Amino acid sequence: MRYPFLKFLLLVTLLSFVVAQDVQPSDPQASPTDSSNQPPPAQSSSPLDPTSSTDPNQSNTPTPTNNGNTDSLAPTASASDVATPSSTPQTVDPNVCTALKQWFDSTNGNSWIVRNGWDSTDMTSCCSWYNVRCSSIGQVIEVDLSGNNLVGQLPDNFGTFPNLINVDFSYNNLTGPIPSTIGSAPNLKVINFDVNQLSGTLPPSIGGLVNLTYIHFKNNTITGGIPNTWSGLQKLLGLYASNNQLNGPFPDVVTSMISLQALYIDNNQFNGLLPMSLGNMRALTTLNAKGNHLLGTIPDVFGNLTSLNSLYLSGQTFNGSIPESIYSLTNLVYLDLSNNRLKGIISPGVGNLTKIQTLMLSRNALNGPIPAEIGKLTQLQYLALNYNALNGQFPSDIAPPALGYCYASPNQFQICPDPSIANDPNTMAFQCSIDCLVNSKKKSAASLTMTTFSTFLPIVIIVTMTTIL
Structure with a gap:
């Protein structure tokens, strides 16, 4: 009992380590009622x-x-x-x-x-x-x-x-x-x-x-x-x-x-x-x-x-x-x-909609890849494809220049664009904040934090015990 303050500090450190192990990163895409999926006011x-x-x-x-x-x-x-x-x-x-x-x-x-x-x-x-x-x-x-x-x-x-x-x-x-x-x-x-x-x-x-x-x-x-x-x-x-x-x-x-x-x-x-x-x-x-x-x-x-x-x-x-x-x-x-309850693919014919500004296909059972033609819709401002079963590789294309709101997650994309593309603000992958991009970033950040904490905690404990003894 010669060093009560140091023993108290050691106890708080150990408790912090236990609590940190239980903290998991949250998934912003988990809720189907995500208010971020609301569009902006449109113009008449x-x-x-x-x-x-x-x-x-x-x-x-x-x-x-x-x-x-x-x-x-x-x-x-x-x-x-x-x-x-x-x-x-x-x-x-x-x-x-x-x-x-x-x-x-x-x-x-x-x-x-x-x-x-x-x-x-x-x-x-x-x-x-x-x-x-x-x-x-x-x-x-x-x-x-x-x-x-x-x-x-x-x-x-x-x-x-x-x-x-x-x-x-x-x-x-x-x-x-x-x-x-x-x-x-x-x-x-x-x-x-x-x-x-x-x-x-x-x-x-x-x-x-x-x-x-x-x-x-x-x-x-x-x-x-x-x-x-x-x-x-x-x-x-x-x-x-x-x-x-x-x-x-x-x-x-x-x-x-x-x-x-x-x-x-x-x-x-x-x-x-x-x-x-x-x-x-x-x-x-x-x-x-x-x-x-x-x-x-x-x-x-x-x-x-x-x-x-x-x-x-x-x-x-x-x-x-x-x-x-x-x-x-x-x-x-x-x-x-x-x-x-629509199913099937989004046809490449979507590229014919050259005047389209708002395209809402979310909350159906559509599958297959996102056609590259969507990236060529130069007037497109609002795109909602989320809550379907779209799969394959998410497009690596440049986003339509007018696109301001894009929702493509959750879906079932197996392949994500290269990070150099996914991190480019001009691409659809960046504009649409796809699952794999968002989750990998969050998980990587959480993993790095936990690894760093786990590495240095034993050193802190050893130094503290040595001081006490």
């Missing part, structure tokens, strides 16, 4: 901006605003569609103003954020009411009450508006069904019910609106399917139905809408197979059907959809291989087939 590039919304089934799907589901609206009626409003108040059909006043009364008008004129008792002056636009001869042609705290159920009186072209009720708290008489306003071109609390089914009468170009009703609780009567919407350019409770088979009726460019039916409850008639939608530029219950193989019918630039089919139970016709879509910018 389309005038038909989508309703891309949060998908409860996805874990690593980007949300390009050309998306998939943050959202900006498709254009409302253009200047050429809407007659020039009069600069002076016009006398209006009293029946029209009365019908508008019923909207005010039924939706708690006194609590609207802006209600200028709407509380008037003059039923010939509604051209001067807040956001009511009229033609030069006093016809009500546009009403925009978006984001104005409308609460309650709209009256079913749309048959009173023979000249109405554009109506916008988005971002309010409307409840109940979409009024069935909305199909009785024959000149409607744009209808917007986005982000309300609407329920019930879609009115079949809308199919009679032969001039309709855009219809929005995303983020509601609408049920049922898309009525077959809507096949008459031959001028429809955009259908936005994301985030509802629509159900039944894939709505085959949309394939008869020959002018349709943007179709958003994501995050609903559609089930069954994709129809072969999908190949008839030659005007389609965006198809977003992610987050439904679709299954079976993806039909090989995309060769006709030469205008397609965005395809989102993630979060389903699709099986089989990726159709070769998808690789022929030379205008494709966004492709998301993640979170399915």
